[in-house]
Every structure is written in C-alpha cells, then in structure tokens.
Amino acid sequence: MAESNVKPFQPNAEEKTQDTGGVSGQRLRSYLERIERLEEEKSGLADDIKDIYAEAKAFGFDVKTLRQIVKLRKMDTEKRREADELLDLYMSAIGME
Amino acid sequence: MAESNVKPFQPNAEEKTQDTGGVSGQRLRSYLERIERLEEEKSGLADDIKDIYAEAKAFGFDVKTLRQIVKLRKMDTEKRREADELLDLYMSAIGME
Amino acid sequence: MAESNVKPFQPNAEEKTQDTGGVSGQRLRSYLERIERLEEEKSGLADDIKDIYAEAKAFGFDVKTLRQIVKLRKMDTEKRREADELLDLYMSAIGME
Amino acid sequence: MAESNVKPFQPNAEEKTQDTGGVSGQRLRSYLERIERLEEEKSGLADDIKDIYAEAKAFGFDVKTLRQIVKLRKMDTEKRREADELLDLYMSAIGME
DNA sequence: ACCGTGGTTAGCTTTC
DNA sequence: GAAAGCTAACCACGGT
Numbered sequence A, B, C, D: 001m002a003e004s005n006v007k008p009f010q011p012n013a014e015e016k017t018q019d020t021g022g023v024s025g026q027r028l029r030s031y032l033e034r035i036e037r038l039e040e041e042k043s044g045l046a047d048d049i050k051d052i053y054a055e056a057k058a059f060g061f062d063v064k065t066l067r068q069i070v071k072l073r074k075m076d077t078e079k080r081r082e083a084d085e086l087l088d089l090y091m092s093a094i095g096m097e
Numbered sequence E: 001a002c003c004g005t006g007g008t009t010a011g012c013t014t015t016c
Numbered sequence F: 001g002a003a004a005g006c007t008a009a010c011c012a013c014g015g016t
Helices: A025-058 A063-093 B027-056 B061-095 C025-058 C063-093 D025-058 D063-093
Strands: none
Touching: A025 A063, A025 B027, A025 B061, A063 B027, B027 B061, B061 C063, C025 C063, C025 D025, C025 D063, C063 D025, D025 D063
16 A cells, blocks of 8 residues: 555634643544544455455365465565665665665 | 445456466466455555554654543444344344344 | 462472473473463363353353343443543543552 | 362342343343353463463563463373273273273 | 354564 | 554354
8 A cells, every 4th residue: 555544633623622631632532533434444444355255265265375375475575675675775875876 | 434345356368377276376366466455455554543643642642542542432332333232132032023 | 350370380309300402391391280270270161151051041041142241241341441541541641640 | 170160050039130021130140140250260260371371481481382382282182082082982882881 | 064153362563 | 671452363152
C-alpha cells in the first residue's frame, strides 16, 4: 500500500467540546473515531483474507501450506527491499545519485 | 466495513500455467496475489493507526490510555452484539421461532 | 484463585544430574515436572467443566446458551477490571498520584 | 489429575428461585457458579505455569525449547497410554483378564 | 464420522 | 531488556 489513509486532524467548529483538565475532548474524540474506523476496515480485510483461504480450501488447497507460502514470499520481498535500501545507502554514501 | 473486497476468481486465458500433480498453478497464483494484496492493505491500515497514535502522543495524549479506551469501547460493542445473540439463543432454546 | 501454587525450586541432593553444555539437568527436570504437574491439573479442571456442561445438558439446559452466558459474565468482570485500570491510567496521565 | 472436582448438584432450600418458562433459576445459577469457579482455578494454574517459564527463563533456559520438550513428552505419554489401552482391548477381546 | 467454527494458546512485534 | 498487544496456529467442541 503506497498512499496513506491518514488524514490531518480537522476541528469541527459546530461541535460542542468539553475540555477537562486541559484535555481537548473534541480532539480526543476525533482520534478515537479515526482509529476505530481504520480498525474496522482492518478487520474487514482480515475477514476477506479468511474468505479467500476458505475458497482455496474448498477448491482443494491446503490452507496451512498456503499460509507458509505467503510467509516465505513476504520474507523474500522484505529481504529484497532491505538489500535495495542498503544499496541506496551505499550509493548515497559515496556520492552517487 | 459493510461491503466485501473479495472478488470471484477470474481465470486469465492469456497466462501460461503449469499444473503440477493436479494442482492448478494459475489458480494458486491468483489466490496468493489476492491474499498478498489484501495483506498489504491491512498492514497499511495498521501503519495508519500507528501514525494516529503517534500524532495523538505528539499532542500530549497518553497512548496507553487511548488504547485502553479503544479497547473498552470495542468491548462494549461486542458485548451488545453477543447479548443480542444470547437473546436469540434463549428464544431458540425454549422453542420460540 | 487467590493463593499461588508455584513452589520455589528445591534441589534434591540425592538425585543424579548431568550438566551438559552448562545446562543443569536437575534444574531442567524440576521445571519440567512442575509444569507438567500443573498442566495435568489444568486439564483435569477442563474435564470437570465439561462434565458440568454435560450434566446441565442432561437436565435440559442448552449448552451453547450456557456458554454464552458464562462468556458475557466474564466480559462484565473484565470490563470492570479494565475500567478501574483506565481510571488509574487517567490519573497517572494527568499527574495524579 | 486422578480425582474429579465435580460435585453433585445440591439444591439450597433457603434460596429464593424464580422458575421462568420451566427453567430452574436456582439450578442454573448453581451450574454457572461451579463453572466459573473452576474456570478461575484453571486460569490460576495457567498463571502459575507462566511464572515457572519466567523463572526458568531468568535462569537462562530458552522458553520456546522448554515448551517444545513439554509438548513432545506429552505426545509420548499419550502414545503410551493409547498403546496400553489397545493392549487391554485385545486382551479382553481374546478373553484374557 | 466429518467438517466447520470458535476458543485457547503460542509466537512475534512493538513499545516503554 | 522486559512487558504488552497483535497475529496466527492449534485444538476441541458442536452440528450436520
């Protein structure tokens, strides 16, 4: 996922807020809502993934094996990314573009 | 999250596949790609959430407390859902439709 | 459960031990035995619980409903505990003792 | 664990009960309390086990390895038990005591 | 008797 | 380096 879903905090002038002990209730509520919204989406995706595994299983694939493959490929990806990063680091260290 | 992201499997006639030991390579690859795509989105969301906590912390909120609140609110939601379920169970347990 | 079952490690002078590669065989064996003893008790309790559900079922109760009730009551308990914890967090977050 | 903790149901004549829709509230409550009591003990034991692993770790043992050993020994135990049971079965099948 | 589902537990990641 | 939260594997139960 390249682009972030994080949106900057937007105060809502209409809304009543109680600031208790120096705590901005409005801002707090905003944080909570954004977090909970994202958590919901996250758990929705987890469900989707579960569905796909189930579909694959119904077709005869072994779920545990599938998970292993996914894990291994992820490790590969990360390894490659780190290697690339290291290369970039070296190149910038020696003044290469 | 109401709508599902799960799309039905779409065979691609152009793509070369090797079916080894009765295993459809094409189908397998499709499953893996869909899973990995969703996993990426999921981990993107996790990052977004982390960012929000960080932003809140930078503004002076105590992260641990925020997490606790999110947890409690989630428990509320779940408890309500399960209580409804319990009611249904009771009703079916006593033979009500 | 108020009191702990954990007993301090007691070396047994009589027992032969082999320390291989700097590993105290005697101590290792002691840990394993204590763990396995507690695991056995734990699984005994699980069996007892199963028996009670079976007894209730034989008397006409719907087991699934019972489980749901137990779950909900446990959620209540935990929620209360966590709410207390949250209060403490708030207080420490705003610098109160 | 050889002896069971399960006690027979004991009606308490003093206690007020509401029987709703043919459901004995008293009996229900009794079941719930017995279950919850055992659940608590069970979770107490789980904590004790955790403590022992922590103690072992503090002494330098690798917890993951310890868990593996416990698992393996448990499998051995069960295998042996099943073999014994099979032996008994055969023996009774051929009329041996 | 099997499958699917839900609960439990362990391992990993991240935080402090 | 310890502690906690999150995720994933395992297991056992109930239903079909």
